[in-house]
Each structure stands twice: as structure tokens, then as C-alpha cells.
Amino acid sequence: MTRAPASRALDPTPLWLKLSSYLVLSDEEKMYLADLERTIAREPPRTDLLQQGERYRDVRIMREGWAIRHKALPDGRRQVVNFVLPGDIIGMYCTLFESADHSVTTLTPVEVASFPPERIGELFQSFPRLAAALAWSGAREEAIVAERLLSLGRRTALERTAHLLVELLRRLSVVNMVTDGHFVLPVTQEILADALGLSIVHINRTLRRLRDSGLIELNGQRITVNDVRQLASVGQFDELYLHLIRAPRRLERAFSGAHHHQNGHNGVRPDGEDRAKA
């Protein structure tokens, strides 16, 4: 998606990749980002990185592996709000909220970085463009949740499932986790069910239908999407909501004259022609 940049000392992390799809980062910004990801921990599957009702602690950056953000009802019913993929941030609103209204649980072994909430303030002061990119990432999360709401409210089981698969494909592409149409989907059918508001049995039926129609193939955790276009059409997928286009020109203005660390070289690239309608 984005070409490897000038800085060769730094390894492009998933977050780095994701933000770069939104705006071009300066070396200085990249270094700050790398520094944010300095403190790294590994966790096994089924670990809670955050628990509903718990006080927020650090902000975390998912570097590797999958997790789910989910909410539960007192009687045990559960809804997966979103999948947390490499490059996603956990507990971004740490600074604003006292305690979490959702849990985050790992599905695979993960590698997460964490940093103290104070750094968010620091970041907004010193690196407004980076801050904007993070805000974009957060706002996009909301857009994804809203689109999932549309799915649960108004799409049939088949449509929802197709939609989710295309969404994951797109999101994983940005962080280079898709190779010609297939990717790893480290998810039980129970979790899919909880994400799509269906029963486990019905998800099974639905996946079968998708397999029978030849749109997808499943081998263990590996899923192959044979015909993205058609799958997208089944799911009425319009990627507008993913906001996969570069920062608007407005952004330049809004943060202009802003700051110290505002470097001279190439700022926002407001070319927004790479949005393809599925």
C-alpha cells in the first residue's frame, strides 16, 4: 500500500503502516511512534487485556495477533463489538474515561506495546499531525461499529457474514496480512456468532452456504476469498465507511501554523483518488 520510507533504521510496525495509509509521516514522527511502541509485552490467547468495569490503565498498541473487543450482559449473552487487529489501539479513551465499558480479550498469542496515558497529551501538543492520524484511526473505529450496527439491524445473516469477511480482508490488507485472497482467521464459529448477533448453529449454516456457492474456502483457520467482488456484492459492501483515503486538505488548514515539531517537508497529501467502490 505505502512504499517503504526514507528511514531505514526503523521497522515499519502495523500502526505505522496503518497511519501511513492516511498521511505521510515525517522521520521525526516515525521515531516518536517507534518510541511509543518501545515497551512490549507478549500475552497468550484468552487473556483479558482490559475488562468491562475495570479502571483504565495504560494505552496499548496491538503489534501482532488478534483480539476482540466485546461487551457482555449480566446473564452471559455477549456481543463482539469489533476485532482488534495489528495496528489497532486499545484503550485510546483512557484519558477521557474513568473505566472501561467493554472488555478486550486476546484470541491468539499477541504482542502489545503499552504507554502511559500522559503521552497522549504530550503527543497532541508536540505532534499534531500524528495526533490527527490517531484521531482518524479512532474515528474510523466508530464508523466500523456503526456499520456493524447497520449489519445487525438490517442485513440478513448471509449478508452480514459476507460483509464482515470483506471488511476483515480490507483491514488486514492495510497491514500486509493478506496474500492473494487468503488470510488467517483465528476465530471460532462461536466468536463469529457473537460478532454477528447470530447463533453458533446459524453461523455454521451460513458459512456452509458461502462455501457451497464457491465464494470462500475454509481450511482450518485459513480462509480464501475466491471472488471478493461478488462477496462484497452479497454483503452490500461499500467501503466508504472505512475511510481508506488520505487526509483531506482541511486537515492541513485545521492544524496549520500549529507547532514546533511541524517539519517543513511534505505535509498532508490530499490526493483522495484511491477509493474504489466495491
Place this chain on the structure above:
Amino acid sequence: MTRAPASRALDPTPLWLKLSSYLVLSDEEKMYLADLERTIAREPPRTDLLQQGERYRDVRIMREGWAIRHKALPDGRRQVVNFVLPGDIIGMYCTLFESADHSVTTLTPVEVASFPPERIGELFQSFPRLAAALAWSGAREEAIVAERLLSLGRRTALERTAHLLVELLRRLSVVNMVTDGHFVLPVTQEILADALGLSIVHINRTLRRLRDSGLIELNGQRITVNDVRQLASVGQFDELYLHLIRAPRRLERAFSGAHHHQNGHNGVRPDGEDRAKA
């Protein structure tokens, strides 16, 4: 909720009220807020304030009246993502996104203020505490959408409906639009259906059940909640997700040493003891 402040020249607007429930605003901040709401327009019902796919223009503040934020599928199915109430902001991500992935349509005559996106940048630079309060408001929106997702995915029709009514009650309380248990619900059953992912007929059935059980009364657009506690229990309502508590102490730190306009007098009040579990 919040006592009328020192400044007597200024009329507390709904946004003002809402933000004040999060943190105490200084006079200077209040004045800036008032200035943001200077340009006012009135619109009749059924007006689109924003349209799916459209380029973002100004940011708007709802001052009076109701609207809905909704998304539509190509074939006409529609999902109401959220209700826009007085004090809510429309198009907050204007600066970050090129075009809108949802529409906003008025339900009643409304009064909206609007200001150019550049002012967001200005605000973040000069009034970090105000910016944090707005960010809180935005983050809360996401939390509300996530909770609605839980409703659509895992709550029954009756539960969803009860939950929504309690939510509206709470949100309207903050902006003084509830008087002992009743408020105006300027919403057709069709819109309720679209908000809850139900058919119009089934919403009708469900409201009947709630009425028959004596939990609510409906006279025209006026709804009376007779027993909030019980209604909340039916809907498994836990207000944690509304984050109706004051800013955490963290916030102080995160934005500390920040800025010019940072005034001396009383900053954030981190007393978080007013959360009642429903």
C-alpha cells in the same frame, strides 16, 4: 445537574450543560463555546443536515430539536445509528474524513449552530480542556453506538426497547429535557423500528406490552416512564457506558503544562462518585 455558573451574561446552551457535566468550564472557555454557537440556523423537520456520501462541510451543534443519524442500504433498508439531541455535535470528524458515511435528518424543527472545521484546530491549540470535553462527548457517542450494537445483537425486542427508552431519559436529563419521568419523544414508530432493528409492526407490539405492564404511558408524543428502575431492569440497563462521571484525574496530567489559555482557577474535578448503577 450543574449549578448556574459565575458568568451571568451567557445563556447556558445544551452543549454547555452537557460539557459541564464532565468538567467545570472557566469563563473564558464558556465564552469561546458561546462564540462557536454564534452562527445559528433553523431548519424544518425532515431536512437533511448531512447526507451519506456527501463531502463534509461545517461542523454543527444541535441547540434545539431532535434529529437522527442513520445509514441506508442501497435497497432502502435503513438503520438509525443514534439520536441527535440538543447539545450533540454533528460532523465532528469533518476535519479527519473527506465525506460522510451516514446521513443526519431532522425530526422536528431544529436550531443548529455551525462553524468552520478550522476552528477545531484552533480549539485544540488554545483550549485543551474544552477540546478534551468535546473529545469526551465524541468518545461517548461511540460508546452509545457500541451499546446499541449489544442491544441489536443480543437483547430481545422488549429489552432493546426498554433499554433505548432509559437511555433517552438519561441523555435528555442532562440537558434538562425531562420533568418528573416524562419527556417528548418526537418519533414515529417507524423510526423507533429503524433504531432498534425491528419491524414497525413488532415495535408496535412491544410498546403495547410495555404499556400494558404499566411501565410507560404514551399520549401522543409525550412518554411517561412510571418506573425507571424496573424499566432499566427489563432492558438490562447499566449506565456505565454513558460515562456520566466527571473527568478522571488522568486528564489533568495528560494536558498539564499545556497552554496559554490554561487558566489558574479550578481545573478538572476528579470526583467520580456520582455514578449510580441502575
Place this chain on the structure above:
DNA sequence: TCGGCCGATTAACCTATGTTGTGGCCGCCT
């Protein structure tokens, strides 16, 4: 090697919710 457990799969059956259709009320236009 032998359970035992977890997840996938499928069949049979059930129910919450959707659909269709009718009628009634009310406000508004002419």
C-alpha cells in the same frame, strides 16, 4: 493407548419476529 474435551457439523423442531392486509383516527388541503 485411551479417554476427554473442544470445536465443527447437521438434523429436527420451535419461536421471535417479519409480512401482508385491513381498518380507524386525525390533520390538512381544496
Place this chain on the structure above:
DNA sequence: AGGCGGCCACAACATAGGTTAATCGGCCGA
């Protein structure tokens, strides 16, 4: 006054999706 359109109400019927239960295969620990 009469007709029309929007909204509410409710009955009768249809179905997408839920529930229960049984089977199977793979993995792991004893």
C-alpha cells in the same frame, strides 16, 4: 364537507434464525 395521506393498531399467517441434541474428528494429557 369530503377526500387524502400519514400514522397507529391489530389480526392472521410466514419464515429467518434459535434451540436442542446427536455425531464426528482432532488434540492433549495421563
